[in-house]
Amino acid sequence: MxxxxxxxxxASRRLLMACFCMLALVHMSIWLLLSYKAMSLVFICLIVASSFCCSYCLVFRYWQGIQxxxxxxxxxxxxxxxxxxxxxxxxxxxxxxxxxxxxxxxxxxxxxxxxxxxxxxxxxxxxxxxxxxxxxxxxxxxxxxxxxxxxxxxxxxxxxxx
Structure with missing residues (x-):
């Protein structure tokens, strides 16, 4: 031999999925932290959704650049x-x-x-x-x-x- x-x-698709799953966990923790505040549910949803979309776009662009x-x-x-x-x-x-x-x-x-x-x-x-x-x-x-x-x-x- x-x-x-x-x-x-x-490019590894598993690596991309692992990054997305970690981001989902981060956003779930943000959701939990914000749910204890005296904010309206709509405001919390807007904060988490906008953070979610921005970070996913940034991670995908970064992943494309390093692959x-x-x-x-x-x-x-x-x-x-x-x-x-x-x-x-x-x-x-x-x-x-x-x-x-x-x-x-x-x-x-x-x-x-x-x-x-x-x-x-x-x-x-x-x-x-x-x-x-x-x-x-x-x-x-x-x-x-x-x-x-x-x-x-x-x-x-x-x-x-x-």
């Missing part, structure tokens, strides 16, 4: 190259040859990375010392690619020399 692989991550498509290539020796691809809207404007001509960054696995069975929080350091964060949930890749990436990262973390 080899650890060599090439993956392309997608950049990334490609990670791992060689059989454990060297990693990270390709930061433009957003899908920008890819439509670019020619495919320009997308393929993007240069990759030679990166190494940081000690801060966490590799769990259903969640990968990967911190990669490039040659300039800049840190690149990858948050990969199982819906970001196919099940086989997720397993292969997890195994490759475990092998790299155990055989990496600083």
């Amino acid at each position: 080899t650890i060599a692989l090439h993956i392309t991550t997608r 950049q498509i990334r490609q990670l290539s791992i060689s059989a020796m454990g060297e990693m190259i990270l390709y930061l691809l433009p957003q899908p809207e920008m890819q439509k404007d670019m020619q495919m040859r320009e997308v393929r001509a993007l240069k990759g960054l030679n990166v190494r696995l940081s000690h801060k990375s966490r590799i769990w069975p259903y969640f990968l929080s990967i911190f990669l350091l490039d040659e300039a010392g800049k840190e690149h964060k990858l948050l990969i949930l199982p819906d970001s890749l196919s099940p086989a690619a997720f397993r292969a990436l997890r195994v490759s990262l475990i092998w790299i973390s155990q055989h990496q020399t600083m």
Whole structure:
């Protein structure tokens, strides 16, 4: 078995749903706090509804901004190259040859990375010392690619020399 692989991550819908659920809990607590005040029910509903709509729009826009498509290539020796691809809207404007001509960054696995069975929080350091964060949930890749990436990262973390 080899650890060599090439993956392309997608935006995680589970992460978006988890953020929305946390926001729902926050708004339910706001509702409970405001219900003890001597305000009318209509006023409380307006406050919570407007807060709810604004925060959901902001979270969705933030999620869209951070969900950049990334490609990670791992060689059989454990060297990693990270390709930061433009957003899908920008890819439509670019020619495919320009997308393929993007240069990759030679990166190494940081000690801060966490590799769990259903969640990968990967911190990669490039040659300039800049840190690149990858948050990969199982819906970001196919099940086989997720397993292969997890195994490759475990092998790299155990055989990496600083």
